[in-house]
Amino acid sequence: MAITLNPKLFAIIPAAGVGSRMGFETPKQYAVIGKKTVLEHSIDKLLKVSAISKIFVGVSPDDAFYPSLSVDSRVQFYSGGSERADTVRLGLEHLPEDSWVLVHDAARPFVDSSDIERLIASCLTKNCPGLLAIPATDTIKQSSDTNVKTLDRNTIWFAQTPQMAPVVQLRLALQQAQSQSLTVTDEASALELQGEDPLLCSANKSNIKLTDSHDWMIGQLIAKKQGLL
Amino acid sequence: MLRIGHGYDVHRFIDGNEIMLGGIAIPHTKTFAAHSDGDVALHAITDAILGALALGDIGKHFPDTEAQWAGADSAELLSAVWEPQQVKGWTLVNADVTIVAQRPKIGPHVDAMRNKIAKLLGSHVDQVNVKATTTERLGFEGREEGVSVHAVVLLEKRS
Numbered sequence: 001m002a003i004t005l006n007p008k009l010f011a012i013i014p015a016a017g018v019g020s021r022m023g024f025e026t027p028k029q030y031a032v033i034g035k036k037t038v039l040e041h042s043i044d045k046l047l048k049v050s051a052i053s054k055i056f057v058g059v060s061p062d063d064a065f066y067p068s069l070s071v072d073s074r075v076q077f078y079s080g081g082s083e084r085a086d087t088v089r090l091g092l093e094h095l096p097e098d099s100w101v102l103v104h105d106a107a108r109p110f111v112d113s114s115d116i117e118r119l120i121a122s123c124l125t126k127n128c129p130g131l132l133a134i135p136a137t138d139t140i141k142q143s144s145d146t147n148v149k150t151l152d153r154n155t156i157w158f159a160q161t162p163q164m165a166p167v168v169q170l171r172l173a174l175q176q177a178q179s180q181s182l183t184v185t186d187e188a189s190a191l192e193l194q195g196e197d198p199l200l201c202s203a204n205k206s207n208i209k210l211t212d213s214h215d216w217m218i219g220q221l222i223a224k225k226q227g228l229l
Numbered sequence: 230m231l232r233i234g235h236g237y238d239v240h241r242f243i244d245g246n247e248i249m250l251g252g253i254a255i256p257h258t259k260t261f262a263a264h265s266d267g268d269v270a271l272h273a274i275t276d277a278i279l280g281a282l283a284l285g286d287i288g289k290h291f292p293d294t295e296a297q298w299a300g301a302d303s304a305e306l307l308s309a310v311w312e313p314q315q316v317k318g319w320t321l322v323n324a325d326v327t328i329v330a331q332r333p334k335i336g337p338h339v340d341a342m343r344n345k346i347a348k349l350l351g352s353h354v355d356q357v358n359v360k361a362t363t364t365e366r367l368g369f370e371g372r373e374e375g376v377s378v379h380a381v382v383l384l385e386k387r388s
Contacts, residue, residue, distance in 0.1 A: 224305065
């Protein structure tokens with residue numbers, strides 16, 4: 001799908017986490033799948049989308065690994081913050097006010113580039129923020145101390161990334177969330193607090209986030225299918 | 230740090246013309262009734278690794294009900310389990326695999342299996358043993374209804 005872009009489009013990958021609770025000897029974005037690190041695979045997927053002019057990767061100031069990555073000239077590293085939202089906010093400072101941004105998890109290396117292109121096309125056509133997500137297929141239960149109820153799964157989606165928004169709008173939303181000490185776990189939730197209704201763009205199931213041991217095993221099978229090994 | 234794990238698996242025979250065992254195709258008058266290629270030896274090794282690392286078992290990660298893994302062969306599943314552990318710094322000290330089968334004869338295929346398993350585990354062939362026993366015609370293996378495999382692995386991570 002060829003997208004003619006006006007205004008410009010950028011991507012941010014917050015990768016400043018230094019935790020290695022998965023037991024890897026490096027932060028998980030630097031764990032290797034096949035021939036490359038998880039972060040490089042994620043960057044590669046965004047690079048395939050020609051509409052993205054530049055990818056800003058937010059790394060920890062203490063990060064000793066990123067200088068050894070060989071990356072495209074469309075990739076630029078910057079110093080991130082302590083929390084994901086801080087790293088995204090710092091990344092937004094590099095972007096022109098009239099542009100759009102896609103924020104993508106470093107730990108989602110299996111995202112389908114054509115899903116990203118569909119998301120971009122939908123957001124620009126409807127002039128609205130949006131994100132990749134998967135409609136729920138399981139029956140979903142909600143439990144509290146006193147009762148359990150079944151939610152209407154037709155209304156439930158699992159949020160993924162990339163998440164796309166106009167730079168100015170996302171900047172304001174993250175600032176407001178921070179000033180009100182509201183915890184946001186993704187960019188879309190900050191926008192929702194501003195009364196926005198981000199578009200949910202159905203994505204490939206392979207776009208898993210590598211979190212626990214199970215994800216890394218499934219990730220090997222997906223990597224093989226995608227020819228990344 | 231050292232961790233030890235044990236795996237055990239059984240597969241039932243149905244009519245066929247070869248079995249996959251230890252990553253090797255062996256001509257036989259039967260095959261395994263299974264979701265995948267039915268390689269009961271690789272399944273036992275996979276379970277032994279998962280056991281050593283307290284990660285459950287193969288059915289927990291790749292349930293039979295998930296159609297998306299139906300085409301994945303046993304070597305692929307073993308690699309999927311082992312590769313991330315290697316990235317985390319685990320190496321194989323040794324693996325010992327016992328195949329319990331009345332027939333087919335396993336002996337002629339033992340070295341090929343050791344080579345294949347060593348390759349999958351990123352180790353030297355000297356670190357992998359495969360041995361076979363019959364059950365003196367006792368039990369389901371003795372009646373040639375199926376094959377069982379026990380696997381023990383010792384894993385090491387240097388800190």
